[in-house]
Amino acid sequence: MNTIVMASSPTGPDAGAGSGPTGAGRTRSEAPRAGAATGKAAVQAAPAPERTEPITARFETALQAGLRAVLPPVVGMLLLIAVWHLATLGGGGIPSPGQTWQAALVLFADPFYVAGPNDQGIGWNVLASLQRVGIGFGIAALVGIPAGFMLGRFALLAQMLNPVISLLRPVSPLAWLPIGLLVFQRADPAATWTIFICSIWPMILNTAQGVTRVPQDYLNVARVLKLAEWKVFTKILFPAVLPYMLTGIRLSIGTAWLVIVAAEMLTGGVGIGFWVWDEWNNLKVEHIIIAIFVIGIVGLILEQTLMLVARRFNYESR
Amino acid sequence: MSKKIVQIEGVGQTFDTKSGRFTALRDIHLDILEGECVSLIGHSGCGKSTLLNLIAGLTTPTQGVMLCDGREIAGPGPERAVVFQNHSLLPWLTCFDNVYLAVERVFGAREGKAKLKQRTHDALALVGLAHAETKFPHEISGGMKQRVGIARALSMAPRILLMDEPFGALDALTRANLQDELMKILAATGATVVMVTHDVDEAVLLSDRVVMLTNGPAATIGEILEVRLDRPRERLALAHDRQFAEYRAAIMEFLYQKQLRSAA
Ligand SMILES: Nc1ncnc2c1ncn2[C@@H]1O[C@H](COP(=O)(O)OP(=O)(O)O)[C@@H](O)[C@H]1O
Ligand SMILES: [Mg+2]
Secondary structure, eight states: OOHHHHHTOTTHHHHHHHHHHHHHHHHHHHHHHHHHHHHHOSSSOTHHHHHSOOHHHHHHHHHHHHHHHHHHHHHHHHHHHHHHHHHHHTOSSSOOHHHHHHHHHHHHHSTTOBOSTTOBOHHHHHHHHHHHHHHHHHHHHHHHHHHHHHHHHOHHHHHHHHHHHHHHTTSOGGGGHHHHHHHHOSHHHHHHHHHHHHHHHHHHHHHHHHHHTSOHHHHHHHHHHTOOHHHIIIIIIHHHHHHHHHHHHHHHHHHHHHHHHHHHHHHOSSSHHHHHHHHHHTTOHHHHHHHHHHHHHHHHHHHHHHHHHHHHTOOTTO | OOOEEEEEEEEEEEEEETTEEEEEEEEEEEEEETTOEEEEEOSTTSSHHHHHHHHHTSSOOSEEEEEETTEEOOSOOTTEEEEOTTOOOOTTSOHHHHHHHHHHHHHTTTSOHHHHHHHHHHHHHHTTOGGGTTOOGGGSOHHHHHHHHHHHHHHTOOSEEEEESTTTTSOHHHHHHHHHHHHHHHHHHOOOEEEEESOHHHHHHHOSEEEEEOOSSSBOEEEEEEOOOOSSOOHHHHHTOHHHHHHHHHHHHIIIIITOOSOO
16 A cells, blocks of 8 residues: 555665664653653653653654654565565576666656557556546446446346346456457457456446445435435435445456456557567566556556545545 | 324234234324323333334334324325434535425425525524534534434424434433423424433423333333423422422333333
8 A cells, every 4th residue: 555655765764774763762761751650649740741842852753653654665665676686686587676677767768659559658558558447447337336226226126137247247357358359340449348347347236235235314314304316316325325336436447457457468459468468579578577567556546546535435434 | 172283093013024023013092282292211122213103104004093184194204303313414414404405305395595594594503503504413422413403303394393212322411401402492392292212301301291111022002191390391490399200200110110121
């Protein structure tokens, strides 16, 4: 979760090493003092003056808290790079972190070049993949969310469709690709179709679950007021289901981003998945590693953005 | 004699459960008169909420007839406003909007926006929450939420106010405050109230009649106590009132001697 933070703060480790031990020392020396005060005479309001320490001291504790949050992930990342480095010491096909970094500098110097239909910068490839995900996912949302509402509202429909969904949901998305190719006759819509079919299930299921979990109390309010169907939907059903819907959307986007890479490897064209495959054919392994990082970071950003949105609409915990 | 608002005639309620049919209520005969405050009291699980939900129309009885203003109760409606036990405010609406939703539904067809807003202001002011209009339910205390629930119910200008343990979840001080305020509001509006409670003092203090239910299953009305204390009633004065103590004792006797739980 915090990977982005540490990736962008290379000064972290130095600063952390400097003040980390001091932080530990402070807390250790403070704890017994507080204990002694309460032990000897609870009547004396001893801790009060200590609370109003100068601003700089408070700033220091805030800094320490921040470091304590940032330090472990940074160490984890460094560990990953160290292991990676050690693994490449003995030679073999995997490029070292240093080599990869050099290649990345070159690559990101011009991410948006175009040298023909099958040779474009990594920026274009990422954008092409995002566009496919966006279209496939968008259509899935347009179909899946209303379908989820229907399924949640009408038990008979749910009974009818649940077995169908249970049967289709575990199917690997790539198994749907040939069907897409057959129906659309072209690679691009087939990839979009694959995204659609794999990202629709979480949205249907979570929305439906949200509808069945709307508290009976809220629905009783609607019944006592005899609210019109439309009012029930906009004032009660939709806001109550929204958090569940957002969970579905988040899961869907995650799956879609997982699947697009695989789908593009098979369909070709422009896209990060195809790019990975192309670089494999060119035997530029450091580019594949860069792509892995790029895919990971983009996925993380998508997920975190939706988490932020979801937090905004979480009424219970506010 | 006052007009009968609600008539309950030979009403019973059975539930179909996994372990077979369960009779919650049987042979309930009760009339609610205009302007009176009636409490339903009984041990937990005896069927108080079930009876209140029947009057609200949220459920339909399996036996007997229920009338409101002479017409059969076919479902819930805003003329029988409900104050739910756990306030049931919509968490995504402000206090104002929670009440406005009800006001708009009841008066929206006849009155303009300004009038509707005025009604909402008035309802919230009545429960002393004019200052909290823009707050969301999660930003106010439990007692305030319950007041908003009462304001929402009163804002509908209902024929009868149905309250299911309205103060049950509150601490003793807050509860006493709200009871006093409710008495003032009822005196001012002349509202008819049916209230579920398990608090003996609350029942005597607020009610004109206390309906005591026997233990379930198949609970029915055991006794009805008429509380003839003058209004306005003062909590402190009544604490030493002999008559108050007698009413209290009568209910206690019913609950803890005649209806002592054998299982509990
Ligand atoms: N929908 C239902 N289905 C089955 N049993 C119910 C249902 N509602 C209430 N009951 C049962 O009826 C009895 C009375 O419940 P209730 O009216 O909630 O009691 P209380 O007096 O505490 O409000 C309880 O035994 C309860 O389990
Ligand atoms: Mg109850």
